[in-house]
Amino acid sequence: MDPRLERVLFVHAHPDDETLSTGAAIAAVAAGGGDAVVVTFTLGERGEVREERLADVEQVGVGEVRRAELEGALRALGARGRRIHGWDDSGMAWHENGVAGAAPDAPPTSMSKADPDDLADALSTVIEEVDPTSIVTYDADGGYGHPDHVAAHRASVIAARRYDLPLYVRSKRAGDAAFALEPVRDRVLAALGAHRSQLVVEDGDVLHVGGQRRPLDEVEHYTLIETRPRRRIRxxxxxxxxxxxxxxxxxxxxxxxxxxxxxxxxxxxxxxxxxxxxxxxxxxxxxxxxxxxxxxxxxxxxxxxxxxxxxxxxxxxxxxxxxxxxxxxxxxxxxxxxxxxxxxxxxxxxxxxxxxxxxxxxx
Missing domain, CATH: 1.20.58 (Methane Monooxygenase Hydroxylase; Chain G, domain 1)
Structure with missing residues (x-):
């Protein structure tokens, strides 16, 4: 995936996923002269909120706070944003096996309960508007099992097949494309700083609202799983x-x-x-x-x-x-x-x- 003259559609479930999962790639595409477009299915309405933003949440609600944070992050990354309406955040609960799942009280309108074809139909509308050269999203398990991430992955696979588009997924090891953090570190750190209700960066680590701490990825790896079919006629x-x-x-x-x-x-x-x-x-x-x-x-x-x-x-x-x-x-x-x-x-x-x-x- 060459950032130059590309129009890349990044598909995510919640605000802050775009920076945490694909921030270096988004910033690299934008800095390289391409067009990075981030589509988000929900506003993370059921997410936890850091104490410093509780007053804002009481005034306008979690979704509105996170929507404003997403806009700030996209400006920092140099990307455009598109919002898909119709589905809500499923919330999250950790299972005993360490995999994330939907909250027990996830509403009927949550992504985890949506028909993948319906999600793909909504995503297709954005694809018709943006006309991307490739799509980027989570891997098959959503990174750590979050059902909304998994739903976004499945919708992306369906849409990529419909439109004959290459689909790249974030991977834990070297794959078909890689983006180093260092050339775009300032952009990514500024974008992470915009998501103040969800995280804070301390000594090179991301500290999440739930207490999880992990270091910033110095390199983002991506694997190509859907590409334009090469018709080999026997x-x-x-x-x-x-x-x-x-x-x-x-x-x-x-x-x-x-x-x-x-x-x-x-x-x-x-x-x-x-x-x-x-x-x-x-x-x-x-x-x-x-x-x-x-x-x-x-x-x-x-x-x-x-x-x-x-x-x-x-x-x-x-x-x-x-x-x-x-x-x-x-x-x-x-x-x-x-x-x-x-x-x-x-x-x-x-x-x-x-x-x-x-x-x-x-x-």
Whole structure:
């Protein structure tokens, strides 16, 4: 993950998670000229609060205090923020095995009780707006088992698959990307300082409101678990698709003169094969194999290697009548459109270019 010219979406459950878990990465992306966008599902409404902020909480509530702290942290990191509404903090209780779980009285609207697909739908709305080049979130166990973190991870996996986006998760050991704290230490410390209701930094350690103490990570490691699929098309599949195209082309060439059903069924079969292969596989290679099979047969008949009469002549298999012209031109036109149709990555670039142009016009 190269910070330069990246638009990275960091997905988190609560305020302060963004800095504690991915602060160095966020600051590095922003400092490197990229666009760091932090999306947060809840405001950590059920979190404990340090004594020094209890007066503020009594006035405006935990959620509002933490929302203001999040805004301050994002400014320090150089990031933009997006809030997903509809779910609440699940709270937290430690199990006997040392893994965090939801509080026993977690409300029905808590993240831990949400359908992952619903969370992914909400996240998809943000993805459509931001149009990121990659997504970053917690690992599968949420770092230490917090169910809201786990829910954010699952939603991110679903959304990454939907949009063909690479997904990086924070890992405890070296993986596919790493961000050192030292170059952005001042930004990260300023962001941690913004979360005064939750933590304080003492002698290089983070002291949490619950009493937990841990040192600052000098390096953040990330593992790539979801990436744009590399479509490896086997030769057997290519040959099979080519043969299917030859069969459709041959049958259509011999039957398209059986008006009206012959030409209709022939065009339906040819169009269905070409469009179906492109839509199902997304591969231009497979689509080209189908095209070569169909168009190749039509072209060979027109060249007349069998001595049956060239295109348009009296003895031709493809005479110069309406069905003949349709059978000659329609598959060629469909082939051109199918091969020229942009793939998912091209569509993403088109959306980004359109969005950039629109923003430029507004200015």
């Amino acid at each position: 030769w057997g599949l290519r040959i099979g698709t080519l043969l299917a195209g030859i069969v459709v082309g041959a049958v259509g060439t011999f039957s398209h003169q059986q008006v009206p059903w012959g030409i209709a069924l022939s065009l339906l079969a040819a169009t269905g094969l070409i469009v179906g292969v492109r839509a199902a596989s997304g591969s231009r290679q497979l689509t080209l194999a189908a095209v070569l099979g169909i168009i190749g047969v039509i072209a060979l008949v027109a060249i007349d290697p069998l001595g049956r009469g060239a295109f348009g002549t009296e003895r031709a298999l493809v005479p110069a009548n309406l069905p003949g012209w349709l059978w000659t031109l329609v598959p060629a036109a469909v082939s051109f459109v199918a091969l020229a149709w942009p793939d998912a990555e091209a569509m993403r670039r088109i959306r980004m270019a359109s969005k950039t142009a629109t923003e430029g016009d507004r200015r």
